[in-house]
Every structure is written in C-alpha cells, then in structure tokens.
Amino acid sequence: MTEGFEFARDGAVARLTFARPSKKNAITHAMWSALPEIVAGVEADPAVKVLVLTGAGEDFSAGADISEFGELRSNAEGAAVYDKAIEAAVRALTGMRKPSIAMIRGNCIGGGCQISVACDFRFAADGSRFGITPAKLGIVYDFVSTRQLVALIGPAHARYFLLSGELITSARAREIGLLNDVFAPSELEDAVARFAETLCSRSQTSIRGMNRIIEKILAGQVEPDAEVDQLRLDALHGEDYAEGVDAFLSRRVPRFKYS
Structure with missing residues (x-):
C-alpha cells in the first residue's frame, strides 16, 4: 500500500x-x-x-x-x-x-x-x-x-x-x-x-447498473444506449429480480445473490 x-x-x-x-x-x-x-x-x-x-x-x-x-x-x-x-x-x-x-x-x-x-x-x-x-x-x-x-x-x-x-x-x-x-x-x-x-443488503445488480446509468447522465447522455438497454435486460433475466419479486410477494426479506 x-x-x-x-x-x-x-x-x-x-x-x-x-x-x-x-x-x-x-x-x-x-x-x-x-x-x-x-x-x-x-x-x-x-x-x-x-x-x-x-x-x-x-x-x-x-x-x-x-x-x-x-x-x-x-x-x-x-x-x-x-x-x-x-x-x-x-x-x-x-x-x-x-x-x-x-x-x-x-x-x-x-x-x-x-x-x-x-x-x-x-x-x-x-x-x-x-x-x-x-x-x-x-x-x-x-x-x-x-x-x-x-x-x-x-x-x-x-x-x-x-x-x-x-x-x-x-x-x-x-x-x-x-x-x-x-x-x-x-x-x-x-x-x-x-x-x-x-x-450491502440491496441487489448489487440494481446498484451497479443504476450507478453506471447515473454516471452516463452526469457525462451528458440524454437518451438510453445499447449498454443501458443491456443492463436493464440482464437485470430482468437475473437471479436478483426473481428473488426480489418472490420476497416481496412472500412478505419476507430478500436474500440477493452475493456478487
């Protein structure tokens, strides 16, 4: 160090x-x-x-x-x-x-x-x-x-x-x-x-995807691009989305994948 x-x-x-x-x-x-x-x-x-x-x-x-x-x-x-x-x-x-x-x-x-x-x-x-x-x-x-x-x-x-x-x-x-x-x-x-x-308790897929989109907005981007679309699509097909929806419907705390 x-x-x-x-x-x-x-x-x-x-x-x-x-x-x-x-x-x-x-x-x-x-x-x-x-x-x-x-x-x-x-x-x-x-x-x-x-x-x-x-x-x-x-x-x-x-x-x-x-x-x-x-x-x-x-x-x-x-x-x-x-x-x-x-x-x-x-x-x-x-x-x-x-x-x-x-x-x-x-x-x-x-x-x-x-x-x-x-x-x-x-x-x-x-x-x-x-x-x-x-x-x-x-x-x-x-x-x-x-x-x-x-x-x-x-x-x-x-x-x-x-x-x-x-x-x-x-x-x-x-x-x-x-x-x-x-x-x-x-x-x-x-x-x-x-x-x-x-x-740490939130979906890391959500956090990292949204942080990337915020970075793009701050850099002046005003419309979604292929990367933004892919980030959102990957999230919808990911384990965190399924877990988050199931936890909400079951009224329990979600257990998101550690990644």
Missing part, C-alpha cells in the same frame, strides 16, 4: 483512509497516482460491496500536498503531469460501479473536497469545513470535477465555491446539497456503518 494510505476490509465494506494526520491528510502525488489501482482492486474483489473513504485523526483531507508543488509543479509542463494524476484518480472514483461513501471529519478542502465530490455519498461530522480553492493558487479547476460539482450543488453554489475559495460549514454544506447528511461527531461512524450495511 502506498505511503499515506491505510486500507482495511470489514466483511463486505472496504475502508481507505488518508493516513497523514500530522499534515491534515494532505494528498501527495504518489497517493493521487495510486488511487486508480486501489479503486480497480475494490471493483475486482467479489467480497467487497461498498468502499468508505475517510481520514485519520481530526481531518478528512486538507487537499493536495502543496509542499510538493515547488518541485513537481514548478512549470506548466510539470503541473500538467501532476494534474493528470489527479484527473485519473477522480475518474476512477466516478467510474466505480460499487458505491463509495466519503466519511468526513474536520477539514475537507481543495483536493480532499474534490475526492469527496467524486464519491457517491458524503456524510460529515458537525463542525467539518468545506472548500475548493484553485482561485487561491492560480489554478483553473479541471472539467470533470467542475461538472461533478455543478451537477451536485448547481452553478450558483459551484461558482461561489470555485471563484471565491471561501470555506463553508457542514450545516451550509448540507443546506446546498454538498452533503447527504450531518451527524454529531460521536454518531458519524455508526451512521455510516448503518448506511453501508443498507447498501
């Missing part, structure tokens, strides 16, 4: 932790570069149904490790190479069929907030802070992450975030739709665990 990450699995739930608490879990270039492979491993592991991303200590992540910028982003060419690593990490998370949850405490700023927006769900502790700060660094935010942010919170709030670089509270983040929910710090872990278990 790349330095700065910790990875663990508890049953069907995998957890990836940003583990540089003394640096507010700032994300190094090596960590950005490692994320696609980590995500691919989660996707390929049949025992894993959900990925939770979180930070060690008091913060989720304060963003990219700017102490590296003098060496790795000292010119336009170096910055372009660095940005490609970030973009690949974001695309890997966005492209996951298995659901991802950002469990947030403390600072969730810059690249940390970018990672959280790329996840499917965001749950935070009361008192967390959020912001995306390219305007403080002379950076133009990348297209995919901008599109994700606009889709999540709308253009007005996205402009506020990106153009001002100001930080907002967890309450405000929940209000504008950046967060799914906010919990007392002592309740966050249990709340996320309960939601992850809910996702």
Whole structure:
C-alpha cells in the first residue's frame, strides 16, 4: 500500500483512509497516482460491496500536498503531469460501479473536497469545513470535477465555491446539497456503518447498473444506449429480480445473490 494510505476490509465494506494526520491528510502525488489501482482492486474483489473513504485523526483531507508543488509543479509542463494524476484518480472514483461513501471529519478542502465530490455519498461530522480553492493558487479547476460539482450543488453554489475559495460549514454544506447528511461527531461512524450495511443488503445488480446509468447522465447522455438497454435486460433475466419479486410477494426479506 502506498505511503499515506491505510486500507482495511470489514466483511463486505472496504475502508481507505488518508493516513497523514500530522499534515491534515494532505494528498501527495504518489497517493493521487495510486488511487486508480486501489479503486480497480475494490471493483475486482467479489467480497467487497461498498468502499468508505475517510481520514485519520481530526481531518478528512486538507487537499493536495502543496509542499510538493515547488518541485513537481514548478512549470506548466510539470503541473500538467501532476494534474493528470489527479484527473485519473477522480475518474476512477466516478467510474466505480460499487458505491463509495466519503466519511468526513474536520477539514475537507481543495483536493480532499474534490475526492469527496467524486464519491457517491458524503456524510460529515458537525463542525467539518468545506472548500475548493484553485482561485487561491492560480489554478483553473479541471472539467470533470467542475461538472461533478455543478451537477451536485448547481452553478450558483459551484461558482461561489470555485471563484471565491471561501470555506463553508457542514450545516451550509448540507443546506446546498454538498452533503447527504450531518451527524454529531460521536454518531458519524455508526451512521455510516448503518448506511453501508443498507447498501450491502440491496441487489448489487440494481446498484451497479443504476450507478453506471447515473454516471452516463452526469457525462451528458440524454437518451438510453445499447449498454443501458443491456443492463436493464440482464437485470430482468437475473437471479436478483426473481428473488426480489418472490420476497416481496412472500412478505419476507430478500436474500440477493452475493456478487
């Protein structure tokens, strides 16, 4: 595992932790570069149904490790190479069929907030802070992450975030739709665990198919294509559909295939 990450699995739930608490879990270039492979491993592991991303200590992540910028982003060419690593990490998370949850405490700023927006769900502790700060660094935010942010919170709030670089509270983040929910710090872990278990109990055929369709919609697709039609057809012929209908008619809890 790349330095700065910790990875663990508890049953069907995998957890990836940003583990540089003394640096507010700032994300190094090596960590950005490692994320696609980590995500691919989660996707390929049949025992894993959900990925939770979180930070060690008091913060989720304060963003990219700017102490590296003098060496790795000292010119336009170096910055372009660095940005490609970030973009690949974001695309890997966005492209996951298995659901991802950002469990947030403390600072969730810059690249940390970018990672959280790329996840499917965001749950935070009361008192967390959020912001995306390219305007403080002379950076133009990348297209995919901008599109994700606009889709999540709308253009007005996205402009506020990106153009001002100001930080907002967890309450405000929940209000504008950046967060799914906010919990007392002592309740966050249990709340996320309960939601992850809910996702694990649902049809994975349904979850992964619908996640793929949502990804296509966010990318600008407005009509179904052959892949969408096939996803829906495969589900209708699958074991989960038969089990779900039988369980509903029998008034029992469904026992979906583990896949």
